[in-house]
Every structure is written in structure tokens, then in C-alpha cells.
Amino acid sequence: MTVKNKKLNLKDKYQYLTRDMAWEPSYQSKKDIFAHEDFEGIKITDWDKWEDPFRLTMDAYWKYQAEKEKKLYAIFDAFAQNNGHQNITDARYVNALKLFLTGVSPLEYGAFQGYAKVGRQFSGAGARTACQMQAIDELRHVQTQLHAMSHYNKHFNGLHDFAHMHDRVWFLSVPKSFFDDARSAGPFEFLTAISFSFEYVLTNLLFVPFMSGAAYNGDMATVTFGFSAQSDEARHMTLGLEVIKFILEQHEDNVPIVQHWIDKWFWRGFRLLSLVSMMMDYMLPNKVMSWKQAWEVYYEENGGALFKDLARYGIRPPKYQDEANLAKDHISHQLWSTFYQYSQATNFHTWIPSEDEMAWLSEQYPDTFDKYYRPRFEHWQALQEKGERFYNNTLPQLCQVCQVPTLFTEADDPTKISHRSTEFQGERYHFCSDGCCDIFQHEPEKYVQSWLPVHQIYQGNCEGGDVETVVSKYYHIEIGKDNFEYLGSQDHQRWLALKGKKSHVSADKDAA
Ligand code: FE
Ligand code: ZN
Numbered sequence: 001m002t003v004k005n006k007k008l009n010l011k012d013k014y015q016y017l018t019r020d021m022a023w024e025p026s027y028q029s030k031k032d033i034f035a036h037e038d039f040e041g042i043k044i045t046d047w048d049k050w051e052d053p054f055r056l057t058m059d060a061y062w063k064y065q066a067e068k069e070k071k072l073y074a075i076f077d078a079f080a081q082n083n084g085h086q087n088i089t090d091a092r093y094v095n096a097l098k099l100f101l102t103g104v105s106p107l108e109y110g111a112f113q114g115y116a117k118v119g120r121q122f123s124g125a126g127a128r129t130a131c132q133m134q135a136i137d138e139l140r141h142v143q144t145q146l147h148a149m150s151h152y153n154k155h156f157n158g159l160h161d162f163a164h165m166h167d168r169v170w171f172l173s174v175p176k177s178f179f180d181d182a183r184s185a186g187p188f189e190f191l192t193a194i195s196f197s198f199e200y201v202l203t204n205l206l207f208v209p210f211m212s213g214a215a216y217n218g219d220m221a222t223v224t225f226g227f228s229a230q231s232d233e234a235r236h237m238t239l240g241l242e243v244i245k246f247i248l249e250q251h252e253d254n255v256p257i258v259q260h261w262i263d264k265w266f267w268r269g270f271r272l273l274s275l276v277s278m279m280m281d282y283m284l285p286n287k288v289m290s291w292k293q294a295w296e297v298y299y300e301e302n303g304g305a306l307f308k309d310l311a312r313y314g315i316r317p318p319k320y321q322d323e324a325n326l327a328k329d330h331i332s333h334q335l336w337s338t339f340y341q342y343s344q345a346t347n348f349h350t351w352i353p354s355e356d357e358m359a360w361l362s363e364q365y366p367d368t369f370d371k372y373y374r375p376r377f378e379h380w381q382a383l384q385e386k387g388e389r390f391y392n393n394t395l396p397q398l399c400q401v402c403q404v405p406t407l408f409t410e411a412d413d414p415t416k417i418s419h420r421s422t423e424f425q426g427e428r429y430h431f432c433s434d435g436c437c438d439i440f441q442h443e444p445e446k447y448v449q450s451w452l453p454v455h456q457i458y459q460g461n462c463e464g465g466d467v468e469t470v471v472s473k474y475y476h477i478e479i480g481k482d483n484f485e486y487l488g489s490q491d492h493q494r495w496l497a498l499k500g501k502k503s504h505v506s507a508d509k510d511a512a
Helices: 010-020 060-083 091-103 106-120 123-152 161-167 168-185 187-216 218-252 254-272 274-283 292-312 320-328 331-341 355-364 369-385 434-442 454-456 467-474 490-501
Strands: 413-417 422-426 427-431
Touching: 010 060, 010 123, 060 123, 060 218, 091 123, 091 161, 091 168, 091 187, 091 274, 091 320, 091 331, 091 413, 091 490, 106 123, 106 168, 106 187, 123 218, 161 168, 161 434, 168 187, 168 254, 168 274, 168 454, 187 254, 187 274, 187 292, 218 254, 218 292, 254 274, 254 320, 254 434, 274 292, 320 331, 320 490, 331 369, 355 369, 369 490, 422 434
Parallel strands: none
Antiparallel strands: 422 427
């Protein structure tokens, strides 16, 4: 055999990888091999129209990622050796990391599993390769995030058992159920949900706040992870847009199916991001920008332009977009109020915003903060000063779809809790909104199976009926260490000691 051209250029290499290594099956039918490809009703007429957004060969990919990894771990080492945690703005910041570690990092793992799974489902070789590469990226993300945050676990509470908590703790069922919903959908819905709605439309609202939050608060480890993931994210966003355009261009019958998915995953994503809204407005000692501002820039402006562009395919903006836009003035305050009341059952601490912080909130939310939310915080603060820090010991009604307690208000009335319900096969189901109710009614058989934390507690499936037993035995939250008010907590005391005599204090967890 003679080798004609020993040195292939990158384009040829990629062609060999994605197309020439694929083959037409001879003794099995394509339908049997790619059994999931058509049950959602999506019609693909020509897989060769798939434009590969990555155009990376495996050897180039590994070489590039390895270089990034080397630099990243050199910084992690330096961070640990120099006790980088001492340079953060305030120990309250670490509570944002606790939320990220238990709520977001496990989603990277879910994304890895999801892309690995759908990478097997498509008969188009280009799509299979793109999914495979993203699966590997996502696996790298969960690993590097864990390593970035592991140093904090030596010095702060609440970070010791994130995977266990992700599967069990009440508020973590919000992110968990989001990804479980996507991973248990068909392959095209998964891509619409994660590649398009999450990675393309909403990702800036998740990663920019967390990574800028880290930068503004002196957390070099997390910032460096963010930079290292940035080029991956750019590829993921490209894939997200490519996927949607490809599906829409393939057949006009795909349009209404995709539109429904966009409506659904926009709303699910919006509900999930309420956790980020609270992080931005309340948990960062140095604020990056308000949730409201972030929503205006990253959704109203960027999303507006995107959906203008997609109009030529017959796609309109997500159905409940206007409700989400109206809610930007409220959700962070409503959610922080909820976590404040329920922090006996969380792995992070909560607190009343300082005077300066309240002034900032009034400025950022001139129409709503002073009118609706400041009085509530001032009332709780007065109680706290009398030694009666308020905790709510009832268990809330959860939404059957997004699993957030029904704590948000009607779009046009911030004094009225938004609640919907419907009957299905003789049982009544409850929702936080029309958006979630719609999602349920489209696929009730799926959502009647939701694992709702509060229901599970009441049914006796969580090691006990009282909150204390559930929290300590079932969640692995250490009572008095991980949970409750920040003021006076171990984290707070250790931080004060550290700042008082910086050079000598042993910040070891058990020394406190
Ligand atoms: Fe990722
Ligand atoms: Zn809901």
C-alpha cells in the first residue's frame, strides 16, 4: 500500500475522523442502531448538512486541553500553598461556593452523561463527534471545579459531602430535576434543552456572575477555572446555535416541536437561574451587578437579537418571556427571604444584608426593594437583635415541575403568591406558575414521577419525619456547623480570628 499524502492538514484529518470513519451498516438496519432518532417526531433529511462547530481532531483536542490543564493545576497548587482563601473579601463569599459546589458542579457531570448518551443516538457522524467532545469537556469541568473548590473544604463548613447532598437536599432537587428532565428526554430535546436553551441562551447568566463574582471577591482558584473553561464554553455555545438551526432547516414539521421545547426549557432555565439571582444580589460581598441588570443585558438584549434572527424559521420568543422580564425586579429578594427562613435545612449560611447592602439594593431596585422587601428584612433584623432569629419550621408546597417552593408571586401582583393546580388521573398537582403547569400538561406521565423532597419527607422516606433528623441523617448537614445564621457561626468566628491574627491562627476546621 502506498501512502499518498503523509501529512494531512487539519481539515482533512477532521473529515477522516467524522465522515470517513463512519460507514453504512450492512447486516443491521439503521433504525435498529439509532432507535432513539425519530421517536420525538424530528425529521432529518440530510445529516451532511450538519456544520461541525468544533472542527477539532482528537489529537489536537487532547494537546490543547492538556496545556490548559497544566497551567490550571499550577495555579491551584500555588493557591493552596499560599493559603489563597485568606485573600477573599469576606467569609460570607464562601456560601456562594457552597451553592455552586452542590448545585452546579454535579450538573456538569449530568451534562457529561447526557452528551455521552446522545452521542450514541445520532446516525450523523458529525453530530456524534460533537457530542462526544462536549461530553469530555463536561467531565473535565466537574473535575476542575471540584479541585478548584477543594481547598475551601479544609477551612470552611458545608462543603464536605456535595454529591450526597445533590441527590437529597430539598433545594438541590431544583437543579437536579432540571438535568434529570433533560437527560430522560429524547436526543433532540436534550440538545435543545442543554446546548441551545442552557448553553446558548442562558449560560452567560450562570457563568458570568459566578466567575466575575469570584474575581470581585478575590477567589483566584475559581476565577482560573472560569478562564480555563471559557474556550470550551465558546465551542458549546456555537454547537447550541448550530443544533437549533440544523434541526429547523431540515424540515418544517420540526418547527412546532422545537418551539414547544424552547418554551419549556426557557421557563425551566429561568426558574433554575433564580438561584443565581439570589447569589448575585445577596451572597457576594462585592457585587458584580444586580440580577436585574444581568437579565437586561444577557437576556433582554442578547436574547432579543437571537429570537429576531430565528424568526425567519418561524420561531417566536419563548412563551413566558414577558413574565420572566417582569419578575427581574422580584425573584432574588423572594428567594433570599425563603433561604433566610429555612437555613436550618441548608448547607450554607444566610444573613440580613448590611446597611450598605440594603442601600445598594434600594438603588438597584428603586421600584420594589424599599416598598416590598426592605420592611421584611428590617422586621427580621429586629427579631434577631432581640435574640429571636426567625426560622420557619413548616415545609413548603413544591412545584411539581421546577420543584421550587411556591414562593414567587404573580407577575402583576407582588403581594400574591402565584399558584396553579390541575387534576390528572384523580390526583391534584400543584405548580408555581402557568409556565410549569403547561409543561406538566404536555407530559403528565413524566412529571407525576417527580421526586419531590417535601412529599418524600412526609411519606417517611428520608430517615425521619422531623426536620432535625432529616437534615442531619438524611442530608448529612452537620447541625450547628453547616446550617443556620451566618453571624456567630463557626465560619464567621474562624474568619474573625484569621483576620485578627493572620499569621498564627490555625484555620483548621476542627480547631474552632
Ligand atoms: Fe460545562
Ligand atoms: Zn414551577
